[in-house]
Amino acid sequence: MPTKAKKSVSFQASTTDELKEETNAESQVEIPFNSSALLVPFHLPVILGFIFNGLLENPRTLLIQGIPTLVAAQFGYGILITKRFKSSNTNSKKKSKSSNNNNKNNNNTPILLVGSILISILLSIPLFIVIILFGAPLYGLLTETFLLSVHLSLILFYPILVSYKLDFAQFLQSFTPGSGDQIYQQLYKNQLIFASIGGVVGAWFGVLPIPLDWDRDWQQWPITILVGGYIGSLLGSILSLPFSE
Amino acid sequence: MNPFLYSIVLIVHILGFVVFLKGFFPSKVVLSGYSEFRDAPQSPFTGSNGEPQQFNKFVLMVVDAMRADFLYSETHSHMSFVHQLISEGSAIPYTAFSNPPTVTLPRLKGITTGGTPSFLDAILNVADDKDSSQGLSSQDSWVRQFRYKSEGKTLNFYGDDTWLKLFPKKEFFSETDGTNSFFVSDFTEVDNNVTRHLDSELSQSPSTWDGLILHYLGLDHIGHKGGPTSSHMESKQKEMDSIVERIYNYVSVDKEKSEDTLFIVMGDHGMNEIGNHGGSTEGETSAGLLFISPKFQKIKSSKKLKAPLPNSENYSYFNKINQIDLVPTLAALLNFPIPKNNLGVMIKELLSLWDKVDERNGLLMENCYQFKSLVDAKYGIDLDQEIEDSADNELQNIKLKWDTLKNDTIGKNISTYYDFLYEAQGVLAASATNYNYSDITTGFILLGTSCLIVVALFIKYFVGSISIYYLIGFLSFSLAYASHFFGSSFIEEEHQIWWFFMIMSTLLLMAYSKFRSTPYFLVVLVCVRIIRTFSNTGQKFKTPYTLASYLISEPSTLWVLVILTYFILGLSAFGQGCFINCFAYPNYTTLRDRHVNDFGPIFTFIGVFVTASLSLSFKLVQSFIDGNKIPKWITWLLEWNCESFGVSDIDSIDKKQLQAIVIQLSKLFSYSLLSLFCVKLIVGKLRGITNAMYTDLNNLIVIFLVHQTRIELIPIFIVFSVIRFAMAKIILHLEKNILDELILIISVFSLCLQNVTFFSMGNTNSLATVDLSNAYNGVESYDVFIVGILTFISNFAGPIYWSLATMGWLLETKILSFEYNSNSVDFVHVKKISKQIYSVKALIYLTFYAVASVFLVGSCINLRFHLFIWTVFSPKLLFFASWTLLLNCIVDTIVIGTILLVT
DSSP: OHHHHHHHHHHTHHHHHHHOOSOOOOSSOOOSBOOOGGGSOTHHHHHHHHHTTSOSSOHHHHHHHHHHHHHHHHHHHHHHHHHTBOGGGTTTSOHHHHHHHHHHHHHHHHHHHHHHHHHHHHHHHHHHHHHHHTTOOOSSOHHHHHHHHHHHHHHHTHHHHHHTTTOHHHHHHTTSSSSHHHHHHHHHHSHHHHHHHHHHHHHHHTTTTTTSTTOOGGGSTTHHHHHHHHHHHHHHHHHHGGGOO | OOHHHHHHHHHHHHHHHHHHHHHHSOOOOOOOSOOOOTTTTOOTTSTTTTOOOSOSEEEEEEETTOBHHHHHBTTTOOOHHHHHHHHHTSEEEEEEEOOSSOSHHHHHHHHHHOOOOOHHHHHHHHHOSSOGGGOOTTSOOHHHHHHTSTTOOOEEEEEETHHHHHSOHHHHOSEEEEEOTTOTTOSSHHHHHHHTTHHHHTTSSSOSOSEEEEEEOHHHHHHHHHOTTOTHHHHHHHHHHHHHHHHHHHHTSSHHHHTTEEEEEEOSOOOOTTSOOSSOSHHHHEEEEEEEOGGGGGOHHHHTOOSSBOOOTTOOOSEEEEGGGHHHHHHHHHTOOOOTTOOOOOOTGGGGGSOSHHHHHHHHHHHHHHHHHHHHHHHTSOTTSOOOTTSOHHHHHHHHHHHHHHHOOTTOOHHHHHHHHHHHHHHHHHGGGOOOHHHHHHHHHHHHHHHHHHHHHHHHHHBTTBOHHHHHHHHHHHHHHHHGGGOHHHHHTHHHHHHHHHHHHHHHHHHHTTTTTHHHHHHHHHHHHHHHTSSOOSSSOOOSOOHHHHHHHOHHHHHHHHHHHHHHHHHHHHHTSSHHHHHSOOOOTTOOOTTGGGHHHHHHHHHHHHHHHHHHHHHHHHHHHTTOOOOGGGHHHHHHHHHHTTOOOSTTOOHHHHHHHHHHHHHHHHHHHHHHHHHHHHHHHHHTOOTTHHHHHHHHHHHHHHHTSOGGGTTHHHHHHHHHHHHHHHHHTSOOSSHHHHHHHHHHHHHHHHHHHHHHTTOOSSGGGOOOTTTTTTOSSOOHHHHHHHHHHHHSHHHHHHHHHHHHHHHOHHHHTTOTTOSSOOGGGOHHHHHHHHHHHHHHHHHHHHHHHHHHHHHHHHTTTSTTIIIIIHHHHHHHHIIIIIIIIIIIIIIHHHHHHHO
């Protein structure tokens, strides 16, 4: 489901303009960070654990309570990502701007992270509409669905936003070049994108247990989807590791 | 693909399925003849010294769907008089287990004959009306025993006409008034129709009847419409309570008579949390049952009972009995032989009415002997003789108990009798599920063979012609769908699976089109989402917030949308295809007058719009009869309709007259639609204007589908039309390099759409939701064939729509997308390609259904002793039979094939 990611990122294209740096339009496609076991979002299952430490009777409060925790954790995760940035792309970048670039990176990190979080939260609105279109209940559970989309948005979009420094053009490049095979390679070599894809797939298949007649609390909307998103994201990230350079 | 080979596989598939069904639902063997007392003419029920029998007369008041808690619960019951009767000991309350299927016809059979119904009865409840094989005139029942007692008794009956199907009036009843139970939205009329007879029936003293049977339907209708907590429930219960009071007062005015008449109040079944029934949940199987007479005050145990009781989670109040226990108990109380096929056991508490131990033992013994004859018949033995050691365990146990009973002459304990009775009951009741294993195996082998062949054909055809991913994708889709049959909750919530596939296939199609027509895909997604909101889907949850229920509560909006639907569909029938061209004069220059040249539009306009208006009028009057609100601004049409049938005052109109009008309207509509269909076909053929013929005929059929749809669901056809148009646009702009790939993807998409709409139009995999409200449109006298077809069409209107639309998408894409000037050529004009499309699509569908059927049948065989086999798997078998036999074989293959052939 790369479509979802693409469509939603286009939403923030204009926002990006102010924040983004002048360096872009490189013809060479490159993943802007080094994949590493460090970048596996191990915090996600921990947060999930925190969330479900409470009672399951009211998913709404749990979802609300989970958001600050998730935001904080993702913020930390964002720092981790910026630390793994390829050392300002030494070999390919124009030398004159190289140092400049480095400076900006350092200066912009807090803005980048905060901006990414805000944009992720904004992106939860289109994501919300998509989830509704895909069949989320319309009556009575709209709040839950929206909270779900905030969670998913923070998990799915935020790492990508940070890693591409809110640079949409550069992000698009991951998908544009040459033959089809390369696109797929880009997808699974890019640990963060593959984590997002894993999250989407996880959320997608998270709906399966809902109709079963086990009558458990966790079968309530939207818990299985949330769990699917979290776990899928983690698995995607791990699965991508062997392929990354 | 070889059409001959395909037909053989299809026939083997159908044959396999039918043979399997025959083995899986064997018709039950019952003993014929009517029973007599063991020591005839001496009755064990009156005592040896000629004491009088317990009761001479009875009143049986059946309240449809009277669940136990409606009678006894503190919170759910508003029947204060009943509570008072229980508390003073005049009524003995029970929670009576109602054996599934909990539908009226099988339950009435159980209540009257004492047998356990076969699953087929549940279907016949839906299908039969005057089918004589269902009558109980040749089968022993307490109604028969009572009616033909030596004296010859008089029985009167008022209420649900299901009784009259079972017990024809001329054989059983003196006075009757049957009420049709299919107008579910009517809460009051059905009951007033019964109650109004009480005036005359309860006025004379002594009464003119010996037995009075009343069957009230209103409570069940309220349940179906609004669930057990509906706002109408309280007033309906109070109404029932007042009727109980009225009858009780009548039967107990003076002491003589009160000792004479037994009054029974009971539900034939219960209802589940959402007010439906047919399954086996505790709510559905827990019916209430009350024996009422002042005489019962002398039974000590009944003194201690108090009502109402605190609410019970599992609907269990007071003593639990089996509903069929009523049968031998009635026999004892009213003094007639126990019906031959009875599996009920006499109710313990009521035995205290007989003072002497000997008498009680005597009547239990009668019950035992009656069971013995059933056991003898089942095993072909005589219990009194020695049996072989090789006999199976069950029989050994029964024999043991029987011997104890026979030999233990002194100080016989009541429990000895009950030991035998319950043991025998268990074994005999199980015989209702005697599978015919040879048929089952044969059916399974045939299905398996046809599945293997069709999958081989499928692979052989598609390998090389399409990308291997699509091939694997389709087969795994079929397998994924088929494997859901192993989970009962997946069957109950099948719509979720289809919704999942629906979104997947839309996205797949979107990717396949390389995102070329994204706006149209958005339209499709939004429309599909709207379809999903139309009705409650699945059996687990029910919300009152569906589009359909909103429309019912807003009649004005509803009727605007309904008129809009008819308008849009009429317009597409009028203008989309080549209807006008068919009837336009050829361009003879001799015709000077230009207006004469316009005969085509005029004829088409009149034909199509008169037909559509007839259907609209029909829907309006039907809706009025059903008691739905008609908005003020449209009542003129209603009045005009009635006036044209010679009825001037609409408020005082009789239901019967309205029924006649509705039948006439529906007939008129059907005839005019049929003639349009034929005229179009013949004229088009004769003049060689076959362009867009398929679309034209398709559009006409759609009007009939609307005609067969419930009023609140009619606006869904607007959404259908939008999807049909958007998809045609999408398909028009698809690359058609690999035709087989296109057919495969469109077929899968269409399958998903068929199923999603099927479930969104209020259907489930349970018999409880089979919609009969349009099964009798235009039918005067019952005809199983016509009513069957109408039932199928009214329940499968959505799937049929998409069957037709899919062929249109592939064959007449330009017409359906209104792009007449497009450069591409519609496939319908290339005979070779249209043949290929038809046959490849048939192959794809058959592959899907063949794989699914093997899994479903395998799952049913595997789970044949499962708790849910009769409530989940068997209904699914029948629904699946409708899908594969009726929809795939008849509609997709035969009907559409014929249409393509003649156009």
